[in-house]
Amino acid sequence: MEPESCLEKSSGGRFSAKAAEERLPVLVSAVLPAGGTGERMGGGTPKQFCPILGRPLISYTVQALERINWISHIVVVVSLDNVEIMKSIVKRYGHKRSVIVEGGTSRHRSIFNGLEIFVKNSPIQKPEVVIIHDAVRPFVEKDIIFKVVMAAKEHGAAGAIRPLVSTVIASSADGCLDHSLDRAKYRASEMPQAFLFDVIHQAYRQCNDYDLDYGTECLHLALKYSKTNAKLIEGPPDLWKVTYKKDLYAAESLIREAISQQVCVITDMNENAVQVGFLLHKTLKSHVKQVRSLSSTLCKDDNHLQNILLGQCYNFICINDTPSDFQKTQQLVEMLENTNASVLYSIVLISVHLNNLEDTSCSSEMPKLVELAKEVNKTNIFLYGLIIHYQQDNMKLEEITDSASALIMALIRDRNPAFVGQLLVA
C-alpha cells in the first residue's frame, strides 16, 4: 500500500490512469466536504487543516484530485470561519481548479451547498457526473476514482466499499449484546462516491431536515429519493480516513516514505568526487526505488535536471570537492529555487564534502553551511552537510560510503527541519 496518490503514479498506475483519461467520455467535477470541526481530534484545529510535513491535510487531498486532468472543478466546502484559511491554502499551493464554497451546519448541508454552485447562475458548468470525496482521505488513487465515475455514469450512483475490520453488533436496551452481524454480508461504505449530477442533486432537493441534519450516507439519499441503487466497488486500503491523531502520524509517515523513493546524486567533475558519487549511487540503490546521477556542470537550462525535477524527485545529494567548496551546492540551490520545486514538498539537499585530511576539523565550512541552510530554509529546502573522509584504499572508502549512505537515508526519511545546517561526519 503506497501513498502515491499524493505523488505522480509509478509506471504501472500511470499507464492504467492514462488509459482511463483517454477513455473518459463525460464531464466530471468533484465536491469535497471539509466543514468538519474535528472534535474527534480533541478539538483544536479541524483535522482537514492539520499540517502534515508543514502542509495542511486538505491540500494533499485536493492535489490527489487535481492530478486527474479530467476532473474540471474541485468544489471545496468549508465552514465560514475557514474560508480565508482555505483561500490562502489554495493560493500558496497553487490549487488552480478548486472553488471554495461556504458550508452548512451538517455534512449533508455542506455537500448540498457544494452541488448548488453548479446550478446557481455561476460560471461553473454543471457536470454530468459529480464525485463526492472526503477532505481527510488524501491517499485516494486515480484508478478507484475512475472506476467509481464510470459505474456512476452507468448506474446513476456508485461508491467505494471496504471489508469490515471489526464485527458489527447490535445492543439491546440494557446495553447488552443483542446480535452480531455476519461480517461476510456487510461492507463499510467509504469514499469516493460518484453520481449522475441530477440523481444526487434531486435527492438533496427532496430530502427532509432530518436527513440533512443527521444523515451521513449519500448513497442512502440517492436510493431513498432518486430510487437509484448505487453500484458498490471494492476499493483499496488506501481509502482510509484521517480520523484521530494517530492517523495524522500514519499519513505523515506514508508521505515521508513516498517522497523518499527518488534520489538524485550530483557530483563535481573532480575524479575523487566522481568515484564517491559512483559508490553512493550503488549503495543508495538498495534503499530507494530510483537513484539518478548527474556529473555534468549544472546550468539553468539543464534538461537532465529539469526532467528529474518533473519526475518529482525531492532528494538531492551534491558532492563537492573540498570541505570549503560549496559551488555545486550553491548552483543547485539556485536552480531549485528558480523551478519552485519545493512548493508542495520540502526538498532535502545534502551537501557532501570530501575531506582528504586525517583530522575532522569542521571549523572552516561550518559557518558557511549554517548561513546557506538558514537562507534556503525559507524556500522549503532543507540543507544538511556531510563530511566524507576520502580514502585511497577502496575497501575503506566503500565502508565509509556505506555509513554515509545510512546517514543520507536517515536525513531523507526524517526531513527534520531541526537538523538543518548541521554537519554530520561519515
Added chain:
Amino acid sequence: MEPESCLEKSSGGRFSAKAAEERLPVLVSAVLPAGGTGERMGGGTPKQFCPILGRPLISYTVQALERINWISHIVVVVSLDNVEIMKSIVKRYGHKRSVIVEGGTSRHRSIFNGLEIFVKNSPIQKPEVVIIHDAVRPFVEKDIIFKVVMAAKEHGAAGAIRPLVSTVIASSADGCLDHSLDRAKYRASEMPQAFLFDVIHQAYRQCNDYDLDYGTECLHLALKYSKTNAKLIEGPPDLWKVTYKKDLYAAESLIREAISQQVCVITDMNENAVQVGFLLHKTLKSHVKQVRSLSSTLCKDDNHLQNILLGQCYNFICINDTPSDFQKTQQLVEMLENTNASVLYSIVLISVHLNNLEDTSCSSEMPKLVELAKEVNKTNIFLYGLIIHYQQDNMKLEEITDSASALIMALIRDRNPAFVGQLLVA
C-alpha cells in the same frame, strides 16, 4: 489519546488503576491469540511480530497486560512456526508472567487452545474470569480492562465496543446497495473482552467446526452456546488494532511521543554547566511533561537517579564542562547499563559539551564520542553529542540554549540510531 498503556500510567490513570487493583476480588488471567499470518500487511512478517522501535509489537501488548498486577497469567497463542520466536521475545524482554501455547488453524481454534491450558493438567490455575485480547492492540488501558473484567464477573461476558467509523451497508446479489444500517443502532465490537471462564470454555467445547473455522466473535459464541448476553462497554479510541502498514507507523509515532515526555538533565558541578543546565531545564519544560534536574555527583546508589529511572525516564542530557570531558556522560552510561533501564525502550543520551572558544573545531572529542556511542549502542542506549558555545552575555546564551533545546527535542523524538555518535552544534 495517549499511548501510555505501554508505559506506567500518568497520575490520574495510576490512581484509578490502583483503586481497581485494591477492589479486585477475583482470579484473572488473559489469553492473547497471536496466530495470525498478517496477510493484510502484504505477507512477510505477521504483524504481531513486526518491530516497533526495534521491539516486536506483541511485546508491547504483553507489557500492557503485565503492568496490571492482578492478571496472573498471560497465555500467548502462536502458530507452531513462531513458538521459538515468541520464546526468545519472552526471554529478551522479561515477560515473566506469559505462557506460550501453540495455536490452531483459525482464530477461534487458537483461543480454544489457549483456554484448554487452564484445564488440562497444567500447573496454571484456572481463573474465574479470563480476558481475551488481541496481540495487535498494544494501547489497551488498565481502566477499560478493569471495567470489562468486572462486567464479565457480573454478567458472565463483556466486551469493549466503539462507535462505527463508516456507515455499514448490505449489498444485493448484483453488487449494488441494498440498504445501509443506521449508525446509531450499531457498534463495532473491539477487544478486550472478558468472560467467566466456564461460560466461554463451555461455549468453545460445544461449538461446531464451522464456528471454529469461520467465526470471529467470541461474544457471539457465548450468546449462542452459553446463553450469555455480553455486557457492552464503550471503550476509548486507544483500542485500535494494528492492521495495515500505516498502523505500524502510527503505533511507532505514538510510542515515540509517549517516551519523549520525560527528560532528565544532569549537570557537572561547574558553574557554567549549572547555568546552562538551568536554562535548558527552563526551555525543555515547554516541550515535555516533566523535566528533572540533577547536579549531584553521580554514584551507583544515587537515589534521585534510581527514582528517575523507576519513573520510566528514557531521555538524559548530560552537561559536561569542556568539549573533551566525557566524565559525567561515562558515569551515567555505567549506571544506565547497571540498571538495565534500556531493555524495553532505547534510551536517548545527549552528551552536551560547553565550548568557550570561538571556533567550532570538533576534532578533539569526535573520535572519543564515536567510540563511546558505538559501545553503548549495543545496550540500546543512543548517544549523541551536542556542542553549546558558552556565552557570557545572558541574552546570547539564552538564544543558544533555545536552539540547543530544539536539537535536543528533535534527537529525543526521533530516537534515530543512524545519527548515533554524531556531534551537533547549537
